Amino acid sequence: MSPTPKSGRFITLEGGEGVGKSTLARGLADALSGDGCDVVVTREPGGAPGAVAIRALLVQGDAGRWDAMEEALLFAAARRNHLTHTIRPALARGAWVICDRYYDSTRAYQVAAGGLDPVALDALNALIEAPRPDLTFVLDFAPEAGLERSQGRNLGEDRFERKAADFHARVRAEFLAIAAREPQRCVVLDAGQSAADVLKQARTELEARS
Ligand SMILES: Nc1ncnc2c1ncn2[C@@H]1O[C@H](COP(=O)(O)OP(=O)(O)OP(=O)(O)O)[C@@H](O)[C@H]1O
Ligand SMILES: [Mg+2]
Numbered sequence: 001m002s003p004t005p006k007s008g009r010f011i012t013l014e015g016g017e018g019v020g021k022s023t024l025a026r027g028l029a030d031a032l033s034g035d036g037c038d039v040v041v042t043r044e045p046g047g048a049p050g051a052v053a054i055r056a057l058l059v060q061g062d063a064g065r066w067d068a069m070e071e072a073l074l075f076a077a078a079r080r081n082h083l084t085h086t087i088r089p090a091l092a093r094g095a096w097v098i099c100d101r102y103y104d105s106t107r108a109y110q111v112a113a114g115g116l117d118p119v120a121l122d123a124l125n126a127l128i129e130a131p132r133p134d135l136t137f138v139l140d141f142a143p144e145a146g147l148e149r150s151q152g153r154n155l156g157e158d159r160f161e162r163k164a165a166d167f168h169a170r171v172r173a174e175f176l177a178i179a180a181r182e183p184q185r186c187v188v189l190d191a192g193q194s195a196a197d198v199l200k201q202a203r204t205e206l207e208a209r210s
Contacts, residue, residue: 015139018150068114112174
């Protein structure tokens with residue numbers, strides 16, 4: 001018998017705090033599952049036991065407990081663990097992987113807002129052989145509005161949310177810059193629309209590309 005055709009895709013969802021990444025992940029997963037696809041919804045940092053343990057180090061505690069390079073190293077270890085145990089096996093069996101945050105978040109938070117040399121991030125991603133997503137949705141929204149949406153929801157996991165307003169402004173600007181540099185991979189969605197409209201637009205983009 002011939003092997004099952006592999007039709008999986010690697011989709012990442014990016015954007016600042018409270019823009020609706022997790023909401024869109026659930027909506028896309030429901031839609032794709034309804035179409036009969038094998039779907040894995042996962043997130044960074046996390047998605048595998050080792051990476052979940054590293055997540056706690058990154059998202060909890062004092063804002064100043066790690067500098068940007070230390071964060072990038074922890075993210076790289078978590079990303080490698082997540083790729084090995086969850087993402088690569090899912091893609092290999094033909095599943096769709098919807099990943100809530102991935103390496104563009106490291107570029108926005110640790111490089112653009114945190115001051116890490118971009119060459120360091122490129123080197124880390126090369127070291128762990130991080131695959132390039134097939135498609136990335138960048139949810140764009142004013143940081144203050146996003147922070148208001150997520151207010152109080154991430155109790156104990158708010159280390160990045162507590163960073164200053166100019167940090168979040170640089171994060172937003174970098175996500176838009178990444179999308180402008182890689183228009184083939186990235187689609188910017190206006191996160192100020194209703195969640196239903198964001199999902200509709202994302203599905204239209206997916207259909208246009210499949
Ligand atoms: N388009 C939307 N319009 C209004 N509210 C929304 C929209 N999308 C999500 N929300 C609501 O905003 C809140 C944050 O959404 P969500 O958790 O999906 O964002 P997130 O980007 O995953 O946030 P975080 O960065 O905290 O993980 C939730 O209460 C969600 O129901
Ligand atoms: Mg979320």
